[in-house]
Amino acid sequence: MPVDRSVVGKSTGHTRVVIERGPVAVFADAVKDANPIYRDPAAAAAAGLPAIPVPPTYPFVMGHWGTFPELQPDGGDEAASGMGEILGPLLARGGLLLHGEQEFEYHRPVVVGDVLVGEGRVADVYEKQSATNTLTFVVLETSWYDDVTGELVVTSRTNLLVRT
Amino acid sequence: MTDVTMPSYEDIEVGATAPERRQMLTRTDLVKYAGASGDFNPMHHDEILAKAAGMPSVFGHGMFSMGLLCTALTDWAGPGHVVQVGVRFSKQTWPGETLVTRIVVTGKRTEGGRRLVEVECRLANAEGETKVVGTATVQAA
Numbered sequence: 001m002p003v004d005r006s007v008v009g010k011s012t013g014h015t016r017v018v019i020e021r022g023p024v025a026v027f028a029d030a031v032k033d034a035n036p037i038y039r040d041p042a043a044a045a046a047a048g049l050p051a052i053p054v055p056p057t058y059p060f061v062m063g064h065w066g067t068f069p070e071l072q073p074d075g076g077d078e079a080a081s082g083m084g085e086i087l088g089p090l091l092a093r094g095g096l097l098l099h100g101e102q103e104f105e106y107h108r109p110v111v112v113g114d115v116l117v118g119e120g121r122v123a124d125v126y127e128k129q130s131a132t133n134t135l136t137f138v139v140l141e142t143s144w145y146d147d148v149t150g151e152l153v154v155t156s157r158t159n160l161l162v163r164t
Numbered sequence: 165m166t167d168v169t170m171p172s173y174e175d176i177e178v179g180a181t182a183p184e185r186r187q188m189l190t191r192t193d194l195v196k197y198a199g200a201s202g203d204f205n206p207m208h209h210d211e212i213l214a215k216a217a218g219m220p221s222v223f224g225h226g227m228f229s230m231g232l233l234c235t236a237l238t239d240w241a242g243p244g245h246v247v248q249v250g251v252r253f254s255k256q257t258w259p260g261e262t263l264v265t266r267i268v269v270t271g272k273r274t275e276g277g278r279r280l281v282e283v284e285c286r287l288a289n290a291e292g293e294t295k296v297v298g299t300a301t302v303q304a305a
Contacts, residue, residue: 023200030200031231032187037243053243056234060227064202099226103250103298109243157250 003127003136007086012120012140014073016147018066019114024054031055044111051111059104059144059154063118073117086125086138090162100137101159107152115147116154123157136162170241173272173279173304182240182267182283186290187232189224191259197228224257229296233287236265241302247280251298262290272304279304 028038033055036043044052054062091097110116123141127134138160144153168183170176187193194208203225206213214222230251237246257263264287271282281304287296 027200030193030196031228031235032185032193033235033238035238035243047242047244049244055231055243056238056246056249057227057231061201061203099253101250101252102227102230103248105248106246
């Protein structure tokens with residue numbers, strides 16, 4: 001079955017997340033980062049930041065902590081179809097899902113107190129044939145905007161790999 | 165944290181390295197990362213299920229490896245100075261392995277008034293097997 005490229009460009013949903021102090025400190029601990037900047041507002045201020053920043057890979061997990069139901073944009077669930085459309089059929093065929101690559105681009109530091117709106121889309125889908133498997137690559141891109149100013153804050157690109 | 169920080173843009177040279185970080189991976193590390201990230205894929209914390217799936221043991225989250233690498237990067241370049249970081253996950257990590265970071269300067273350039281330093285970042289085990297490899301761009305003072 002050839003890969004369905006019609007999903008490229010489709011939305012994977014909108015999410016609004018709140019960046020909170022406690023989860024940032026817990027996450028810094030988990031990635032072995034003892035820097036006081038992730039725990040102490042004075043240390044963040046001394047580094048010239050407006051508030052406690054987040055570790056570079058925190059944008060990957062911030063939805064786990066700060067996604068509150070009453071803050072979600074209207075239609076957020078409805079739009080979350082692009083990912084299901086592409087991954088659903090692949091996984092239904094017994095595919096093994098792997099995280100192949102991950103990239104972040106930071107346009108300004110993410111800090112505690114930020115409210116960010118993420119707009120996700122399927123950036124690309126392509127297939128490669130190996131001797132024994134079909135490898136399907138799905139690139140998901142999420143652009144996170146400041147909910148107040150509308151400025152682009154961070155872009156996340158996730159390259160998933162499904163082996164069938 | 166280390167006390168060694170990235171040299172200034174003028175002084176930094178291709179081939180310069182950030183201090184290496186070494187971390188012996190434990191199952192407790194993986195449980196902590198699961199809790200902090202919300203990634204409760206049992207392959208990362210449930211030894212019984214992992215073995216039933218044919219794995220020798222639980223194995224590390226790819227994003228935990230990337231997180232360790234980024235800790236070494238921000239220790240050196242400073243939090244808030246990372247402009248871009250991208251990695252490829254090449255091998256699984258296993259409890260008991262010692263994971264070693266290696267960050268090497270590959271170039272520098274100015275762009276829109278910003279002074280940028282390019283690095284290659286790699287996480288490998290003590291035997292030299294690459295787990296995660298990629299590039300990053302950091303802003304120099």
